[in-house]
Amino acid sequence: MIGRRFWAWVVFGLGAAYFLLPLLATFIFSMQMRRDRLTFDAYLSVFSDERFQSTFSYSLVCAVCAIIVGVAIVLPAAYFVRLRLQWLRPVMEFITLLPLIVPPIILVFGHIKLFNSSSILPLTNSTLGTDVLIVCGYVTLALPYMYRAIDTGLRTIDVQTLTEAATILGADPIRTMVQVIFPNIFVAVLSGAFLTFAIVIGEFVLASLLNRPAFGVYMQNVGANRAYEPSALAIISFALTWGAMGVIQLLDRFAPKTARQA
Numbered sequence: 001m002i003g004r005r006f007w008a009w010v011v012f013g014l015g016a017a018y019f020l021l022p023l024l025a026t027f028i029f030s031m032q033m034r035r036d037r038l039t040f041d042a043y044l045s046v047f048s049d050e051r052f053q054s055t056f057s058y059s060l061v062c063a064v065c066a067i068i069v070g071v072a073i074v075l076p077a078a079y080f081v082r083l084r085l086q087w088l089r090p091v092m093e094f095i096t097l098l099p100l101i102v103p104p105i106i107l108v109f110g111h112i113k114l115f116n117s118s119s120i121l122p123l124t125n126s127t128l129g130t131d132v133l134i135v136c137g138y139v140t141l142a143l144p145y146m147y148r149a150i151d152t153g154l155r156t157i158d159v160q161t162l163t164e165a166a167t168i169l170g171a172d173p174i175r176t177m178v179q180v181i182f183p184n185i186f187v188a189v190l191s192g193a194f195l196t197f198a199i200v201i202g203e204f205v206l207a208s209l210l211n212r213p214a215f216g217v218y219m220q221n222v223g224a225n226r227a228y229e230p231s232a233l234a235i236i237s238f239a240l241t242w243g244a245m246g247v248i249q250l251l252d253r254f255a256p257k258t259a260r261q262a
Contacts, residue, residue: 023235023238026231027231029231030042030231030232030235033045041228042228042229042232043232045229046222046229046232046233051213055214055215056215056218058212058214058215059207059215059216060201062131062135062138062200062214063138063197063200065135066135066138066139066142067192067196069136069139070142070143070146070192070196071150071189071193074143074147074192075150075181075182075189076177078092078147078150078151079154079159079181082151082154082159083159083160096143096144096148099141099144100144104137104141104203107141108137108205108210109209111133111136112124112209115129124210130211131212133210134212138196138199138203141203141206142196145192145195145196146192146193146195146196148192149189149192150188152188153185153188153189154181154185157181162181163176163180166179191248194244194245194247194248195244195248201240202215202216203216204216204220218233219233
């Protein structure tokens with residue numbers, strides 16, 4: 001038993017070193033903007049850059065819009081499939097997996113071809129239209145994660161019983177979904193929301209080809225022109241992504257309690 005634990009810790013240590021040592025080296029390099037000492041000058045330079053503030057704000061707004069649209073689409077679909085259309089679940093599983101199969105570059109070229117100036121719905125002719133288009137692209141990219149997060153939440157509650165009880169009390173389907181189902185799977189919805197946020201913050205292909213001022217494009221431009229700031233941006237990006245993952249893990253601890261209360 002002691003030998004097994006020892007080798008388990010050895011494997012764990014090697015795996016942790018494989019992931020953490022490059023990150024540590026990047027962090028140390030980002031602090032070497034001054035040759036004589038370690039400072040946070042690169043981080044101060046990044047945070048004081050107006051382009052950082054504008055691009056991060058833009059991606060943040062896009063992430064919030066993508067989360068709202070994604071929940072508005074996925075929650076009713078997953079709810080009614082689980083409630084009345086169980087035979088449709090394999091089809092839903094296949095459809096929601098397509099964004100993992102189709103590369104983002106194909107998705108964005110399809111959007112540009114379909115919604116260009118010569119199409120029936122020319123979204124690329126205006127800034128607002130292009131913003132709507134990129135949010136739709138983000139919703140598509142996050143669809144596999146949002147659907148599985150919400151579907152997992154629906155599995156933890158008795159959808160049929162809750163719906164029947166709400167119907168007996170006079171609630172219509174929309175009110176049932178908003179006031180009964182949604183609060184019981186709120187943790188699952190938040191998990192899908194944080195995954196969507198992580199995807200949007202680091203996405204580059206859609207924003208670059210649609211020529212939008214997103215955070216991923218800013219990171220690429222800084223990486224091509226500077227030395228220490230790209231390392232600082234990499235650490236900041238990792239911190240945002242890991243923070244979102246950490247919140248998801250923290251919320252998962254409350255998921256069983258929420259399910260029992262439901």
